[in-house]
Amino acid sequence: MRKSYIPSVSELEAFCSCARIGTTTGAARDLGLTQSAVSRSIGTLEDRLGVALFHRVRQRLALSDAGRAFQRDAENLLARLNEAAVSVMAFGGQSAVLRIAVLPTFGRSWLIPRMSAFQSTLPGATFDMAARLGRVDFEAEPFDLAIQRSTHRARGAHHLHLLDETLIVVAAPTLIGPRQRLSDDDLLSLPLLQQSTRPTLWPDWFRHARLDPRRTLRGARFDHFDMVLDAAIAGLGVALVPEILAREPLRSGRLRRASDREMESGEAYTLIYPERSLSLPAFARFRDWLSAEIAEIWA
Template sequence: MRHSYTPTVAELEAFCATARAGTTIQAARSLGLTQSAVSRSITGLEARLGVALFVRARQRMTLSDAGRTFLREAEALLDRLNDAAMSVMAFGGQAQVLRMAVLPTFARLWLIPRLRAFQATMPGLSIDMAARLSPVDFEAEPFDLAIQRTHHRASGAHHLHLLDEELAIVAAPSLIGRAPLSRDEVLRLPLLQQSTRPTLWPDWCRAMGLDPRGALRGARFDHFDMVLDAAIGGLGVALVPEILARPALARGDLTLAAPGDVRTGQAYTLIYPERSAELPHFARFRDWLRAEIEGIWA
């Protein structure tokens, strides 16, 4: 229920525009309204709230203390309203939208190149994808699913194992000259670092019985796709999930620098809330995804 003191959207827009412009004339021009319409909105808003939002001096309008406080909230409200409208517009005339949060490099290198085949099976479906490195709060966010690792598990959500994470050591053929390298030879090369998972190289050293103290040297990058690009460019040796390196390995841009995969104890996981289980397009995507994952090992 709307209360008598609750501002209208027009009043919020007039207030924010005037706060930015400093005059109702400039605000009216930016909004495509008349100056009198903007003035009426501001006067009405101040009457609703029972407080002066502006200090009027000559031809200028500057925010009062109350106005400065209200501006932050008003702009945030308009931003959220705009986001809500954009979210609905994402349907784009389609009957259904599948909203997903996906690990950035997994999305770019593995999932997105395959999505055309999935959409061909559901031409009325629109995809809304966001890159996400942190766990998803399905109660607060409108995602239908997330594809992340095991440690991103969400409370109250379902978790479907997709595949275990296995790391591979890769490098540009021009860097290593020959392969495979010994463990000591690997450590003598620059080790490319992934900043959100900084323990990968030290953990590998410990697993191999090597001294991990020198394992953090080398260029550092935010995402695995950056690490892979750096490896392709010959900047060093990369320790990355094997599934992400497959395209570059198949093209010959990278080669396995050392034998053997390293298991991290993590797994790629499909995470989804109970409400998604009732969506036919989610069920279709889940089944398609599992078939694609199984096809990796076929």
């Protein structure tokens, strides 16, 4: 039988701990093992690989060239094993887990408040949700679906149009004052809150109005639309945001429409999913539920 050179998890843990701490005694304390157990794991690993991973210098362990070459891969392997274990833990007591990648603000402001309604249609199902601003690689990541903009279309995946993105201008009532609406010239005199990953939104808005975007008073910058909305609610400036994300603070009165004008961004919210998800009953139920929820927006 061919000899296996694959290290055991205990050997990898002992190696990484010794590389980080520099002694088998310290590594033993770190791992909750005896010093002799750590020493055996290191010896077994070196025998398995046929190289010295450490130099023993005055009761200290210093990585050899081979050890330095091995350290990064060993740490990455342990991290990936831990991620896989934590991911599987999401199945505890559940018959199905949907792994969802979603735009951060869409997830926080629109999707999560509605997820209990979805769960009521499929008892025993739960979800593992992660925020993603970039395109999802379904071959490298274990997501069952992504809800993102149309620019994030993934090669080899299915794409279901949900709704076009319409942008509106909102601000705190205290910032607008007694005026019902602000003109585009009025907007130019106010701090314009920036979404750092989409820096062209305000320039596009003023170009559509045939105004010079170089005249804009640039306000604070934020990573996500939910931060932009919070900043607008706090009166820090005027926000240009997707209408679907601003519905709740508009309904509650924390924000007001600052302009009657709207702008189509040319992008759309899209359900993106790999072929393998079609075999998941929970996915099919979620896709149909999501489509119905979106349809209610326009009802």
